Amino acid sequence: MKKATRQSYGEALLELGKKNKDVVVLDADLAGATKTELFAKEFPERFFDIGIAEADMMGTAAGLSTCGKIPYVSTFAMFAAGRSYDQIRNSICYPNLNVKICATHAGITVGEDGATHQMIEDLSLMRTIPNMKVLSPSDDTQTKWIIKEISKINGPVYVRLARLATEEIYDENQKFEIGKAIQHGDGTDGTIFATGVTVQEALKAQKILQEKGVNVRVVDMYSIKPVDRDMIVKCAKETKKLVSIEDHNVIGGLGSAISEILTDEYPTKLIRLGIKDVFGRSGKAEELMKYYGIIADNIIEKF
């Protein structure tokens, strides 16, 4: 069954809240959309709706964390990474505070709301801040693991979540680790690096290519920072072509993160698919993915 990672987040947060009494949740008038309402209903005394004031929400979370709480802070990615960049940098990351920023509605797959709400720069903005970890899950199981796992890390984390419902990819036996990527298949004709909502597109492309006799591997880059250096270098050495695909500006996101490693360790050409440094527009998520060229077909035509 298809599910949006924001939904998985809401469910995971509720479970985490039952187990860890230090977990508190903050939202900025979007609890219904970010799914923090699930937690809010069960634990109203640990839920803080700060209103449409994201900057204050980030600062409040910083203060809560200095007194031992583990704040999970949610709003749309646009208003988290964009509007509150300075607060995240100076009040959370510089003091290395234990705040988890779980930003939903990332990328153009927000859909109909259009460009003002389509955050395609957040991976770029967040991964350049020292102390920050950046995670970008692709499915339900992975999201739930991440939400639980980051409660055990002392320090700031940015989690990029989507509105678009996507396929289940992993079962409960799958092992995850922050700083690692997951390799699907061991084809040597190429590697498709994907993250978040584009992982299902990469897997779709892999299947179609296989039918055509082209064997590629897919790498789910759910840990954007720290990034899996070894995996990137290994794939560059073992496969003939490298492609990255992301629902994010081609500047600064997944493709850039991979390029940085390749430049350092094993200079190789990388074809970067993503939003080509333009703003988004209104439309259905699937239509937009096609319009901006981040679907399986766009991968296939590179082989």
Place this chain on the structure above:
Amino acid sequence: MNIEELTKKAVEIRKGIIEAVYNAQSGHPGGSLSIADILTVLYFHEMKIKPEDPKWEERDRLVLSKGHCSPALYSCLANRGYFPVEDLKTFRKIDSYLQGHPDRNKVPGVDMTTGSLGQGLSAANGMAIVGKMDKKDYRVYCILGDGEIEEGQIWEAAMTSSKYKLDNLCVIVDNNNLQIDGTIEEVMSPYPIDEKFRSFGFEIIKIDGHDIEEIIKAFEVAKNIKDKPTCIIAKTIKGKGISYMENQVGWHGKAPNEEQYKEAITELEKGI
């Protein structure tokens, strides 16, 4: 400490400010001197703290939202025993832990990292909310500049202080009337400050921010206010205590030269 002792201590705090800024040849003396008396009362009379255990959970907390006035905070912390007074001379130097703006991970006794204006009240709210949630009886103090409250986040945060009925929170506005580009009326007037905070749900106390007795009383009154936060609006003089710096906008972010340094120390010592 009694009023006389606090008055003397405030002179020591001012000397520390001048030492720090002079040795760094950089920093913000004007606004540091304007909050020197308030910080002296807080650190030597009012706040429940343990310098030997800076992270003590039950301690009162202070957020210096106008973080550029770190010399005043550092001088208080040093004189209170958190670290050697001698270290004030390393302020802003490459190998020093005394950063230009307060860093809670580097400086013992600093409760919140600040510097980018407008952010401290939100953090103070967070600390006060935990006090309420966990039924602790610590208090949280937050010092804002009068120019700083031009930042919109302050007013977002003021709504939060009020929504959560943070009567364990005491905001102090250092109303020295000057900011970098001129008087606060000229640049972007936040007046009437009292009516603004009152309309955001705060109890207002107006004081002379250099009158030790009034400062002590204001904190006493604030402690007994229930179900809402307090805002103390302290009328102050930028550069207070060093006559050539008083009310001079040019001394916002400038260090004295050797001659000026000697003159400042001599003037302060005469006051004791």
